[in-house]
Amino acid sequence: MDVPRYPRDLMGYGPTPPDPRWPGGARIAVQIVLNYEEGGENNILHGDPASEAFLSEITGAAPWPGQRHWNMESLYEYGARAGFWRLHRMLRDYPVTVFGVATALARGPEQVAAMQDADWEIASHGLKWIEHKDMSDAEERAQIADAIALHTEVTGAPPRGWYTGRCSMDTVRLVSEAGDFDYIADSYADELPYWMRLGQRDQLIVPYTMDVNDMRFAIQAGHTEPGDFERSIQDAFDMLYAEGGRMLSIGLHCRIAGRPGRAMALKRALDHIAGHKGVWFATRQQIAQHWAATHPPRAEIAPSQMDKAAYVGAFGGIFEHSPWIAEAAFALEQGPAHDTARGVHNALCRMLRTGGEDRRLATLRAHPDLAGKLAQAKRLTEDSTSEQASAGLDALTDAERNAFTRLNTAYTERFGFPFIIAVRDHDKAGILGAFHRRLENDRATEFAEACRQVERIALLRLVDKLG
Numbered sequence: 001m002d003v004p005r006y007p008r009d010l011m012g013y014g015p016t017p018p019d020p021r022w023p024g025g026a027r028i029a030v031q032i033v034l035n036y037e038e039g040g041e042n043n044i045l046h047g048d049p050a051s052e053a054f055l056s057e058i059t060g061a062a063p064w065p066g067q068r069h070w071n072m073e074s075l076y077e078y079g080a081r082a083g084f085w086r087l088h089r090m091l092r093d094y095p096v097t098v099f100g101v102a103t104a105l106a107r108g109p110e111q112v113a114a115m116q117d118a119d120w121e122i123a124s125h126g127l128k129w130i131e132h133k134d135m136s137d138a139e140e141r142a143q144i145a146d147a148i149a150l151h152t153e154v155t156g157a158p159p160r161g162w163y164t165g166r167c168s169m170d171t172v173r174l175v176s177e178a179g180d181f182d183y184i185a186d187s188y189a190d191e192l193p194y195w196m197r198l199g200q201r202d203q204l205i206v207p208y209t210m211d212v213n214d215m216r217f218a219i220q221a222g223h224t225e226p227g228d229f230e231r232s233i234q235d236a237f238d239m240l241y242a243e244g245g246r247m248l249s250i251g252l253h254c255r256i257a258g259r260p261g262r263a264m265a266l267k268r269a270l271d272h273i274a275g276h277k278g279v280w281f282a283t284r285q286q287i288a289q290h291w292a293a294t295h296p297p298r299a300e301i302a303p304s305q306m307d308k309a310a311y312v313g314a315f316g317g318i319f320e321h322s323p324w325i326a327e328a329a330f331a332l333e334q335g336p337a338h339d340t341a342r343g344v345h346n347a348l349c350r351m352l353r354t355g356g357e358d359r360r361l362a363t364l365r366a367h368p369d370l371a372g373k374l375a376q377a378k379r380l381t382e383d384s385t386s387e388q389a390s391a392g393l394d395a396l397t398d399a400e401r402n403a404f405t406r407l408n409t410a411y412t413e414r415f416g417f418p419f420i421i422a423v424r425d426h427d428k429a430g431i432l433g434a435f436h437r438r439l440e441n442d443r444a445t446e447f448a449e450a451c452r453q454v455e456r457i458a459l460l461r462l463v464d465k466l467g
Contacts, residue, residue: 005304006335012190014340020192020245021294026280028240029247029287030273032096033208034087034120035165037129038080038254039108040101044068046128052076054129054166055218055253076255080104083258084111090267092118097284099125099163099185102150112154121283123161123185124151132168140168144178161185161284163208172196176203183288191246193291195298197305202297206247206288212236213251214262226265229257233269241276247287302339303466314465315344318458320381321366324359325351341462349455357447364417364450369408370431383461388423393431400428407435414439415446422456 022029041052042063050063056075088111098115100122105112115122126132127147132140152158163185164171172186176198183193183206193206212233216222223229233250240246252258257266273279282290303311311330316323328351329344337343352360370393396404411419421434438446 003331004333006333009189009336011337011340011343012194013192017192017245018295020247020291022280023290024280025278027244027278028237029280029282030237030250031247031282031284031287032091032094032250033252033284034091034096034098035125035251035253036084036098036100036108036111037104037125038076040104040129041076042130043073046103048128048130055215055256057218079253079255079258080108080111083254083256086258086260086263087252087254088114088118090263095281095283095286096120097161098122099165100151101125101129102127102147102154104129105154106150116155121161121285122155122159123163123284124148124159126164129166131166132164132171133166135168137170137174140170141174141178144174148179161206161288172203172205173198176201182285182292185284191240193247193288204288204292206284206291207249209249209251212249214253214257215251217256217262226261229262230265230269233266234272237273302336303344304334304336304338315348317381317383318348318461319352319363319454322363325355325363328355341459341466344466345455345459345462348458352451352455360451361417363454364420367418367420367454369418370404370421370423393423393428403432407432407439411435411439415443417450420450420453420457422453422460424460425456
């Protein structure tokens with residue numbers, strides 16, 4: 001497409017998210033993630049150039065090039081040796097999703113067996129717990145393939161979910177290309193699953209969180225006390241539960257939340273959640289499968305992805321007999337935020353507003369008189385016919401018709417364009433009242449008002465068309 005298109009989705013579900021229709025009529029879905037990374041982190045033993053420096057208890061940690069880091073290694077080892085087992089004992093009766101780094105899983109056969117005994121979902125967390133931002137497509141694609149292969153060897157089945165975490169701008173696309181995943185979690189963009197079109201595939205994204213996440217114990221702007229984490233979980237749950245129809249993700253790490261004080265805070269928070277009715281604890285795969293069945297991807301082409309002929313064909317008639325507006329709007333930078341009625345409306349209105357007075361005047365003059373000769377001859381556009389009928393203008397008495405004819409003539413002679421009003425906002429009496437009031441305006445004021453009414457008519461038409 002040779003026109004500017006903005007790839008980021010800054011709209012999402014907007015003010016009215018869909019009803020998830022969670023199983024059993026649940027009010028909220030709660031999803032617990034346990035990140036298993038111990039043994040997959042940066043380490044020269046693993047062929048990496050330096051030691052790990054991310055998500056540990058060490059303040060200001062930095063990589064040690066070419067060296068092992070005893071304190072860092074032992075902190076990660078705590079997660080495998082003690083933290084995992086504490087969290088396993090606490091959570092084994094919950095449906096948990098493990099984000100498992102493949103090389104870490106390979107170095108933890110007892111932990112993998114315990115995950116499987118608890119019937120936890122084991123999703124892929126990549127081959128190694130390292131940065132991917134500087135990898136070429138070929139290198140990252142190879143890492144993804146190796147992660148899937150090793151995960152399958154270690155667990156006995158390929159992963160159905162994926163979360164890289166330390167990802168590149170290409171990770172989601174490359175993962176989607178690599179396998180038939182139920183979901184990818186490399187997003188923090190929403191509180192509900194959503195679909196992304198990647199090539200010829202609709203990929204389900206089940207977003208994760210850095211907010212309700214114990215990683216905040218390992219960053220400067222984070223938690224200092226276990227109670228901070230407990231309140232963070234409870235407050236997030238209480239807000240989402242009150243709103244209804246949401247998903248709460250809780251992110252845990254064996255070496256962080258597995259520490260005793262933090263684990264106790266987690267237990268209290270989970271007890272608080274479990275004390276509410278209508279809570280669906282689920283794995284990420286269960287949520288993904290439910291969403292795919294309940295809210296499958298929509299097949300229609302989004303406005304921002306249309307070619308010019310399709311775009312003008314769809315929206316060229318929104319402003320009466322003025323396809324130039326849609327033709328000009330097509331060339332604007334557009335993206336997912338322009339795929340709604342208000343998004344398309346904004347793009348079209350920008351062109352009307354900047355089109356110059358002559359073009360705006362031509363657009364006003366393209367509108368028919370209310371209950372005028374074109375209506376009587378049934379020569380209105382389909383939209384105009386429907387709109388005028390909605391206000392009863394297709395069933396006027398002789399006296400009413402004479403009044404409209406007289407007012408139309410007076411208005412046009414005074415301003416040089418027909419009286420325009422979004423008739424669906426009014427009844428006959430309201431329209432006649434506006435006629436009389438607006439005849440008292442000066443031309444500049446009335447020109448501006450007529451343009452506002454044209455924009456309002458366009459919005460109502462787009463809402464009918466796009467919902």
